[in-house]
Structure formats: C-alpha cells, structure tokens
Amino acid sequence: MARPSRRNVLTAGSTGLLVGLAGCASLGDGNSGRNATTTSESDPEEPSRAELVARIETLEETIAAKNERIEELEDRNETDSATSPEFSRDVFERAKTTARNARSAVVTVRGASSGGTGWVLDAEKGHVVTNAHVAINDESFTIGTFDGKTGTATRVGYHREMRPDLALVQTDLDGLSEFSIGDESTLRAGDPLLTIGHPGRYGDWVMSIGRYDSYRSVSDWILSTVPTSQGNSGGPLFTPDGDVVGVISGTTRSGETEDYSKSNELYAEFPEIRELTTGNPVTTLMDSVNEWLE
Template sequence: MQRGHFRIAGGFAALLMFLTVLMAGGMAQARPPEGDFADLAEKLLPAVVNISTTQTVKGGQLPEGMPQFPPGSPFEEFFKDFFERQQREGGGKGPPRQISSLGSGFIVDARGYVVTNNHVIADADQVRVILHDNTELEAKIVGRDPEVDIAILKVEPKKPLTAVQWGDSDKLRVGEWTLAIGNPFGLGGTVTAGIVSARGRDINAGRYDDFIQTDASINKGNSGGPLFNKAGDVIGINTAIFSQSGGSIGIGFAVPANLARPVVQQLIEYGRTRRGWLGVQIQSVTDEMVDALGLKQARGALVAKVIPGGPAEKAGIESGDVIVAIDGKPVDTTNALTRAVAESAVGRTISVDLIRKGKTRSVKATLGELEAALASAKAESKAKGDDSRQAPGKNETELADLGLRIAPLNKELRKQYDIKDDVRGVVITDVDPNGPAAQRDVRAGDVIIEVAQSEVRNPDDVTEMLKALKDAKRKVALLQIQRSGEPRFVPVPLKS
C-alpha cells in the first residue's frame, strides 16, 4: 500500500511539475544556460592545487587517516577492531610508520604562495603541492592560524604561476551561484556548482565563526580549496561540511574572503597573525538586560571589563557600556564585535559607538595587537600564586529579593574565596538553591561590584540600590559580579 501510494504521488508530482514548467515557459531559466561554467572553470583550474601531506606516527597510535565509514557500518567496526587488536598485540609499541592525507589549496601569488586550511597540514612532516599540470613541488609552511583554520605554503616554481583574485564576500547574496574546485577523495581537480545557502553561520568552530553556507558539493579532500563567485573571484575557503556519513549532503561551509584575506596577508608578511585588540571583555545582551541598560532592544556587545592600560581604557570606554557600532557598521552580537576588531589593522584608529546608561556617544580608539596582549596576560597569570584559605568571616546581610547572603570583604573572606586585594565590592557567602540568583548561576564566592551600573562598596550600598529598584518597579536587578578575576553582568529577577 505504501509503495503504491509513493508511486502514485511521485507520478502526480512529476506531471504537475511538467505542466507548471510548460505553462510558465521559463521556469528552467533559474539555472544558468548549459556550459555557463565551462569557460570559468577552464580559467580557474590552473590556480587550484592538490596538497599531499605525510605524517610519521608512533607504533600503536591509531592513524588519523584511518578510513571513515557511516556510523554503524560493519566496515567501521572491522577497521576499529583491526587497529585496536594491533595496538594490544604490540603492547602499544611498534616501529614508526608514515600516513598520508590529501587536501586542496589555491595560489594567491604568482611567486608561489598557496592558501589552504590549517587542519590540512597540521602535524605534517612533509607537504607537497601538485599543480594542475601534475607538477609536484615541495612546500614550506610559511605561517598558520588555527583560529580561522588558515595556513600559507610557499613553493619555488620554475616560472610564474596562475594566481586568483579575492572577491568581496560582504556583497554575497543568498541564492547567488558559486563554484567549488578541489581535490575530493584524492580524485584531483574537481569542479562543483551550487548556490549560497546562507551567510553568517556559527558552527562553534571558534570565536571568529562567520561561515558562508553553500550546497555546492564539498567532500573530504576539498578542505582548503576555493569557493568562487561567477566573476571568478575567491569569496570563500571551503573548510567544513555537515554530514553524518562523511560525504556531501549539500551543507558545506566556507571561511568568507573578507575574514580570510587579512589573515593571509599577515601570514605572508609576518609569518603570524597581528590582529587588532580593543582591550575589553564582552558578553551578550539578553532581553532581561534591556531595561536595566537603557536599551530599546537586545543588541550590541556589553563591556564586562576594561583591561587596564588597553586601547578601550585610553578611549574612555567603561564597564557597562554597550558597543553598538564600529566605524559606522552595526554591531549586533559579541561575535560581530570580535570579528570587526580582529579584522582591523594594529595601530588603526576606529570609531566606537556605544550606549552608556541609555545615552548614545562615540569615542575614538587606537587598536593594539591581540597576540601581544594575550602573551602578556599569560605571563602575568603564570607569575601569580595561590593564597592559602581560611574560614569565612561573619556580619552577613540577607537579600531575600535575590535569594542570597552578602558580607563585606575582609582579610579572611579574601583568603577563603581567593579574592585579590584590589577587588572592591561585597562577597556572596550563601545562595538559596531555589532563589532567583541561583537560577542565574550566581555562586558563593562571587563578588558583587555593581548593582544597576552603580558601584557598591558595602552591604548597605546593595540594599539601598535594591530598594530603589523596587520603588521604581523594576523587575530585574543587573549585577556585575567578579568570579576568579573575571567580571560579567548577570540579570537577576527581583522577587515580587
């Protein structure tokens, strides 16, 4: 019955489609005319390369290049059992062996600079680039950036190579045609076409996620290859696919050209990245924070902390400010701010639009270097030691509206909760597990620094601020707390 039903449904659908196309007289024109990509592919293929890597692994290790099969496949279990048996019988030891893997790349400079994904050449002992005419060249790794998954290779050709041009990925529209060229499953130069399915995808690959989604067929081995627009410009680097089987199901992701291009330029020039740094720690603005921050809607990036001596502090940016635009370009999320700053050159002065206690203002900030700031912070953190711990102090104040208890900071409590001497505020000593604060993951040992964007130095300051909020019929108290040296804003509902 079901099979018959599907046959009938399929036949009716086919008839309906035929009649619709016949009456519309041009529905098929949505696709490019036959051969539309032929000249473009012929022009671009010489600039796309295959990448072969060799890695030496110790005996007993499961090779990264082990064949991948659909989950539940008998072949998957066979290979897994085979390698595990080898490992057991060899006692986890054995002679080193070499494994190979394949990927894709493209030439961005006729002198021999090649772009690929970092994961394509990660841990490789040897990298070879195979040109479109099958010429094989040894490649040197110039630089890599795991954050955006990009690496730069350099080969020494006997003559100038064919290079491609970058396009403007910000101008991409959903529905535009794209061309992917790469080395799927080691087959060599392969061309596939599809459309831009979506933009700005966050797939939790990193803090700079801003992927282009395409339904052009992308498979294992396509990683590092280019995604072109119809003008023949690179508008993305094919990096990942969504698949349960390891094969293409029409959901591929590419790093946008406007994010990749400055990274590529920095790696070629410096051998490492030099990203812009504003010097703030940020968090998302939630619907519960809107009223407390004086906003009309939940957008922007909330400044939880301003790094002392950083560009933001020098520009006059303060904790509690909500950054809503950089150089006139809207900042709707924390990721948008992170990308906008990282894509800006070190030493560049940017315009920062922000909202402070409901009022809009604009400041100028000259960006520092993110990598230098991270190295400095890491060295400073390593130099710090841990304090010994003792019993907490008394003099607690009950805050029934929030479901917690607080106490003034003293020497004993600082030691109890490992709170540094320069931290000011009141410490939370107990949290009602069924109260509003517990629902927002507020914990004992957290230090309340601000209530409703006003500093608090003692429990009386907190109780007065809470009373003022209730008198104003506010439903949420916006707390700024510090935990393990890191500040963040927490909206806590007030009990009726």
C-alpha cells in the same frame, strides 16, 4: 514499454523507404514476384537500376544527416538536464568555462600526515592557501599542478586552533596561475558559487556548482550548497566571474532535528537533514595572511 525516441522513429521510417526502393530495383531486374509477372517488357518511364541505386545512396545520406542532427539535439537535452533545473543553461555554461580556466590555479597539497586542496593566492611569491587542518601536522608539502608539475612547499602560517580553518604555504614552483580576490559581502542568497578540488572518491580537479545560502557570524562561516567531499578541504569558493569569496573547510548540518518519538508513522527511511558546505570568508583569509607575512 518505453516510448521510442525521435531517432528510433526516423531510423525505422527510413528503413521502410529503403526496403520499398529495393523492391522497385528488383522489379527492374525482372526477378520473380507477383508484380514482376504482370508485364513482359519494361516501362519506358521506369528508372534504371543505376538510377535507383543513386536515389538510395542520396536517401541514405539525407537520413544519416538527419539522424546526426537528432543526436545533437538529444545530447543537448541531456546536457540541459545534467545541469540541474536549479541553473539556467547560460549560467551553467558560463560557470563551466570559468571553472575550467581556473583549474590551473588549483593544486594538490600533500604532507606526510594529510593532504587536501590548495589554490594560488600570489603566483609570483608562490603563496598557496589551504586549510589549517591540512597543514597542522606537517611543515613541508608536495604541491601538484593541473598540468602535471610537482614541487615542494613550506608552511608559512596557520591557525593552530583551526578557527578559522586557514593556512598559507609557499611553493618553489614557478609559472603558476592565480585567482583574483572577491568580496563575500556582495553575495546574496541564491547566488551561484563554484569550487574545484580533490574529493578522494571522485578524483582530482573536480568542478562543482551550488548556491550561496547564508553567513553564520558565530562560526564565521559562509554556507553554500556547493557539492564537496573529503579532499575538497582548502579549495577556493568562487563566483562565476572567477573571484574567490571563501575557502572551503568542510560541511555542516543545518536545521533542527525533529522529534519522531511515539510517532504513528511508518518510515522506510528517516528524512534527511540538509547538509551545507562551510567556508571561511576571503576577508578573514586576507586578515590572516597579512598577519602571517608581517
């Protein structure tokens, strides 16, 4: 049997109190009952029906206020558990505020062949960053903003070999918000990182949080545990202060697969290999942008 919550316990207790007072009220009315027959005239100290009704109403208001407070506390506990034990409430709330404010600088990028996420590097010039694999097959795109505006964009530059997986497009939309550029070299293992994107299975402008894992120099990848899915491609990887340190490109599986040949163990499911999100560092992006705009 499930353990009753504090809210249920209080509600049950209050019901008993109300029933008790209601019984006293019926005594005052002289209704039939064992106690009602023990006296022929009312006790001068016994409260009137109106007084009892007033007490009940006051008690109901008190109970309602307490139940409301309990609901607030339970909702707070649910929020705390939803933040994941990996993050303190303060970190999570600060990150959520930053991410919500940053959604206006994230856009949808849709071409005839493919689409993904983009983010505004320079609002005045209309420069939007995305992935090369999002922009490689098209020269023009439709851009959508968080507040519902749409415009067009043309491709400015991209890496044909998709290493690094970066591209720059230019939109005709005005009134855009932009990100500030950070420094990925300041990251330390475990630092919180965020992204906002359009993971197709989950919706648009979805915010997610994880941690910096490491930098893989061979592939020029920032690895993190930030949750992503197909459609996040091209999104910003940024700190809780709102500084972009990388550009999301995909996921990779990290670590070697163990050999279970001739094992005597019986597996209900195979151990999962840890999947990490990949992204190119922002310094690599800026080098590419400077090259494209020369």
